[in-house]
Amino acid sequence: MAVIEVKNVQLTYRVLMNRTGSLKELFRDAIKGRVRINNYVALDDVSFSVDKGEVVAVLGKNGAGKSTLLKVLARVLPPTAGSVTINGKIAPMIELGAGFHPELTGAENVVFYSTLMGRDIKKTKAKLFEIGEWAGVTDHMNFPLRTFSSGMVARLAFATATSETSEVLLVDEILSVGDANFQEKSRNRMNEMIRNGAAVVLVSHDMNAVRTLATRAIWLERGKVKMSGDPEQVVSAYEKSFQ
Amino acid sequence: MQSLQLIRLLVGRELTLRYKRSVLGIGWTLLNPMLTSFILWIVFSFIFASRLPDGTQYAPYLMAGVLFINFINQGIQAAAEAIAGNGAILTKVYVNPQIFTISAALASLTNFAIGMIPLTIVIYISGQTLVWTFPLVFVVGFFLALLIAGIGLILSIMYIRFDDTRNIVILLLMILNYVTPIFYPIGILGERMQKIVNLNPLTSYADCLRWAASNNANATLLDWTVVIVTGFLSPIIGSLVFRKFWPRTVAML
Numbered sequence: 293m294a295v296i297e298v299k300n301v302q303l304t305y306r307v308l309m310n311r312t313g314s315l316k317e318l319f320r321d322a323i324k325g326r327v328r329i330n331n332y333v334a335l336d337d338v339s340f341s342v343d344k345g346e347v348v349a350v351l352g353k354n355g356a357g358k359s360t361l362l363k364v365l366a367r368v369l370p371p372t373a374g375s376v377t378i379n380g381k382i383a384p385m386i387e388l389g390a391g392f393h394p395e396l397t398g399a400e401n402v403v404f405y406s407t408l409m410g411r412d413i414k415k416t417k418a419k420l421f422e423i424g425e426w427a428g429v430t431d432h433m434n435f436p437l438r439t440f441s442s443g444m445v446a447r448l449a450f451a452t453a454t455s456e457t458s459e460v461l462l463v464d465e466i467l468s469v470g471d472a473n474f475q476e477k478s479r480n481r482m483n484e485m486i487r488n489g490a491a492v493v494l495v496s497h498d499m500n501a502v503r504t505l506a507t508r509a510i511w512l513e514r515g516k517v518k519m520s521g522d523p524e525q526v527v528s529a530y531e532k533s534f535q
Numbered sequence: 536m537q538s539l540q541l542i543r544l545l546v547g548r549e550l551t552l553r554y555k556r557s558v559l560g561i562g563w564t565l566l567n568p569m570l571t572s573f574i575l576w577i578v579f580s581f582i583f584a585s586r587l588p589d590g591t592q593y594a595p596y597l598m599a600g601v602l603f604i605n606f607i608n609q610g611i612q613a614a615a616e617a618i619a620g621n622g623a624i625l626t627k628v629y630v631n632p633q634i635f636t637i638s639a640a641l642a643s644l645t646n647f648a649i650g651m652i653p654l655t656i657v658i659y660i661s662g663q664t665l666v667w668t669f670p671l672v673f674v675v676g677f678f679l680a681l682l683i684a685g686i687g688l689i690l691s692i693m694y695i696r697f698d699d700t701r702n703i704v705i706l707l708l709m710i711l712n713y714v715t716p717i718f719y720p721i722g723i724l725g726e727r728m729q730k731i732v733n734l735n736p737l738t739s740y741a742d743c744l745r746w747a748a749s750n751n752a753n754a755t756l757l758d759w760t761v762v763i764v765t766g767f768l769s770p771i772i773g774s775l776v777f778r779k780f781w782p783r784t785v786a787m788l
Contacts, residue, residue: 303786305786306786314699315693315697316699318697367629368625368626368628369786370785384628387623387627390626391623391624395552395555396551403544404544408624408628408630412537
């Protein structure tokens with residue numbers, strides 16, 4: 293059984309064509325019958341599935357729908373048509389640390405972030421020390437996050453997101469967290485999760501990373517799947533399109 | 536289960552952040568309604584105190600009114616802003632967004648509950664005593680939190696879609712403050728105005744609150760019915776509207 297099953301997914305953004313998002317103006321325009329709505333198709337008939345242990349890389353230019361696709365997979369954006377089925381827990385590694393607050397301590401932030409991701413609060417509290425140690429911020433866990441360096445915040449976020457095994461990893465360009473040493477460490481942890489059977493969907497502009505990590509690649513253009521298959525072939529076709 | 540844990544964390548977070556930012560910390564929550572009430576008392580006690588029905592004291596009447604309207608003003612604004620303010624989270628991690636609105640309403644309820652301490656002080660100073668019905672103030676508070684959560688759910692959709700909702704809401708809240716008997720006794724109004732104010736369900740909430748705290752107003756069975764019915768209906772309707780519009784709205788965050 294596939295871990296991720298995407299069937300004919302379509303996502304349309306509705307854009308009001310009045311100048312600002314103002315209730316007064318909308319009201320005025322509605323009276324005059326001038327409300328115009330434009331549909332912007334971000335994803336169009338996208339289908340694919342991801343099995344256990346597979347790493348699927350999504351390629352495409354800016355605005356091709358990559359981030360929208362990740363958000364649909366993370367269940368944040370409901371698709372306009374089609375369906376997404378995901379069997380298992382999702383670890384969305386999209387702009388890590390989105391729930392972090394500078395005034396709260398490292399430990400408080402870890403607990404909050406984990407609970408947001410649907411993890412049990414007691415389990416997280418038991419793992420606090422381990423998470424802090426892995427991120428290399430043990431001494432700082434009880435200080436407000438604003439006293440952390442940006443590298444420390446990123447490391448803590450990564451350590452929290454990956455502290456529990458998940459069946460699905462959604463990765464948005466985060467393979468470059470921290471210094472070289474930590475990058476090595478985080479890459480190892482990702483590989484370990486993949487070996488343990490996690491399904492990974494990865495959005496990246498780094499073609500070398502795609503070549504080495506991915507087992508399959510999907511090329512999106514204007515919301516449609518232009519090509520999918522062996523990463524080597526898709527990447528070279530994609531790179532050719534720039535020439 | 537997990538939602539409850541998250542609500543508890545969010546309420547705690549809301550409160551610690553609020554108190555961390557102010558020098559006086561939690562003291563401000565105690566002091567603020569007392570100072571506001573004191574100023575209003577100086578200004579209005581000459582005019583209104585004699586117009587209250589017999590046995591009613593103006594100081595606790597005013598204080599309960601101030602705590603009540605602060606709860607509504609802050610609660611509705613916080614609940615309406617909760618989802619837009621946490622947009623960064625909601626576009627990255629899947630959480631039921633309604634949790635943020637509910638948590639904001641509950642955080643305001645906690646502040647209201649803390650405000651009951653200075654209210655008891657004012658009740659004693661004014662020469663009244665607490666009555667056995669006092670715990671019912673928390674029941675009124677709870678239903679008010681439900682009412683606020685429901686209104687907040689509908690408003691939060693509009694806050695995301697239209698930038699000027701905020702200004703309109705502030706204006707509407709101001710009007711609402713005046714058509715609720717907060718600092719004036721309802722008896723000073725003309726007959727037609729009285730009818731309008733009595734149609735406002737918040738008048739029932741205020742009556743129930745004052746009656747429960749120190750038997751300082753008349754609360755009829757109808758008032759309690761209004762409190763319970765609006766309190767239950769609001770989050771149900773709010774949630775229905777919210778779920779209908781949310782799929783379209785989340786894309787705008």
